[in-house]
Amino acid sequence: MKIDPTTVPLLGPPTATAAQALAYARARGAQRPQEVAAFIAELWRLGTAAGYDPAVVFAQFCDETGVGGSAAWVSRLNPGGLGVTDAGDQGIGFRTGTDAARAMLTHLSTYVRGYDPAFWRYIDLDARYLEPLKRGWGASVRALADLGGGKWATNPRYAAQIADHLAAIRVIAPEGAAASAPTGSGGATRPAEPPPGLIWFGTGNFHPRPEGQRPEAIVFHVTDDLSFSNVRTHFQNPGSRASAHFVVDRDGAIGQFVATIHAAWTNGDIANPRPDLPWLVGAVARCHDPALRPTARGNLNDFCVTIESVGKPGQPFPAAQVERVAALTRYLLARYPTILPRRGRLLRHSDINAVSRGYCPGPSFPLRDIILAVGGDPNDLS
Ligand SMILES: [Zn+2]
Numbered sequence: 001m002k003i004d005p006t007t008v009p010l011l012g013p014p015t016a017t018a019a020q021a022l023a024y025a026r027a028r029g030a031q032r033p034q035e036v037a038a039f040i041a042e043l044w045r046l047g048t049a050a051g052y053d054p055a056v057v058f059a060q061f062c063d064e065t066g067v068g069g070s071a072a073w074v075s076r077l078n079p080g081g082l083g084v085t086d087a088g089d090q091g092i093g094f095r096t097g098t099d100a101a102r103a104m105l106t107h108l109s110t111y112v113r114g115y116d117p118a119f120w121r122y123i124d125l126d127a128r129y130l131e132p133l134k135r136g137w138g139a140s141v142r143a144l145a146d147l148g149g150g151k152w153a154t155n156p157r158y159a160a161q162i163a164d165h166l167a168a169i170r171v172i173a174p175e176g177a178a179a180s181a182p183t184g185s186g187g188a189t190r191p192a193e194p195p196p197g198l199i200w201f202g203t204g205n206f207h208p209r210p211e212g213q214r215p216e217a218i219v220f221h222v223t224d225d226l227s228f229s230n231v232r233t234h235f236q237n238p239g240s241r242a243s244a245h246f247v248v249d250r251d252g253a254i255g256q257f258v259a260t261i262h263a264a265w266t267n268g269d270i271a272n273p274r275p276d277l278p279w280l281v282g283a284v285a286r287c288h289d290p291a292l293r294p295t296a297r298g299n300l301n302d303f304c305v306t307i308e309s310v311g312k313p314g315q316p317f318p319a320a321q322v323e324r325v326a327a328l329t330r331y332l333l334a335r336y337p338t339i340l341p342r343r344g345r346l347l348r349h350s351d352i353n354a355v356s357r358g359y360c361p362g363p364s365f366p367l368r369d370i371i372l373a374v375g376g377d378p379n380d381l382s
Pocket residue numbers: 220221222349357360361
């Protein structure tokens with residue numbers, strides 16, 4: 001998929017995870033892997049804290065260094081042509097990947113915000129900090145496309161090349177390299193690959209699962225809104241305190257907002273749960289265990305992966321959408337053998353909250369067909 005660089009803002013929440021960046025760097029054979037990992041970790045830490053999308057900055061690194069293969073990166077950890085001008089290479093380098101990330105973000109900040117207090121403590125790392133400001137380019141860059149035209153680079157294809165890296169990074173399985181699950185016979189392994197075309201959007205609305213906790217159930221929802229874009233805006237708004245791992249659109253397009261190793265904020269609401277699903281009864285009891293740390297209490301999200309289908313309760317769901325929900329479910333079952341393929345583990349939101357979410361995902365949502373399609377038992381409530 002192509003991304004138009006005029007539509008990619010430099011400021012905003014991360015549009016890919018650090019794990020995706022790392023997987024991309026590994027897949028492309030980046031050199032100095034420990035420093036690449038440190039560079040990525042600091043981009044995501046400092047960039048996210050200061051409001052810069054680290055995925056865009058990492059994509060810029062990929063273009064500048066040939067994904068960590070250039071002489072400037074390998075010999076002196078220069079991540080983005082810092083100090084390299086048409087007049088020649090001034091030989092600027094860094095001791096660590098962490099410093100390289102700080103310098104790159106600091107230099108970028110002059111273009112985006114002029115003097116950005118978030119980076120004042122790192123100014124010494126950037127030998128050419130004043131250059132963009134002297135040229136009148138302070139706070140002149142909003143979108144990725146604005147970095148071309150002689151500002152960061154003169155190459156007219158500069159922004160488009162970065163956008164190509166960004167598109168590839170966003171669609172890498174967020175969990176990193178594909179996991180393997182044993183098959184029934186012969187000891188061969190079967191990779192658990194996400195459905196093709198899955199697009200990563202990302203949000204800050206999630207929390208880490210408790211130490212060692214794997215997902216044990218999938219909960220299905222309906223968005224009650226026919227616009228994927230509205231749902232995306234809602235999930236990416238920190239004020240909504242809401243998210244889901246996956247949203248499947250009416251045409252079958254799948255967007256991911258939270259990595260499945262983390263807990264999304266979709267069904268933390270327990271109200272009159274179904275009493276005849278033993279796993280659910282046990283999970284609710286675990287939520288109320290006073291031995292749990294307070295943040296884990298009363299929160300079923302810790303145990304679940306959540307899939308939203310764009311639609312209205314009671315209205316039919318298109319076949320293309322249902323097929324993709326099934327494909328996603330099949331992937332999750334292969335990736336997490338802790339999720340058992342039966343009705344007792346493949347839940348409706350209304351199983352958890354019959355009071356205010358009795359409509360979710362509603363009678364027209366073909367959960368029975370989906371369970372059959374993934375080879376599970378729709379009658380097994382255990
Ligand atoms: Zn719901």
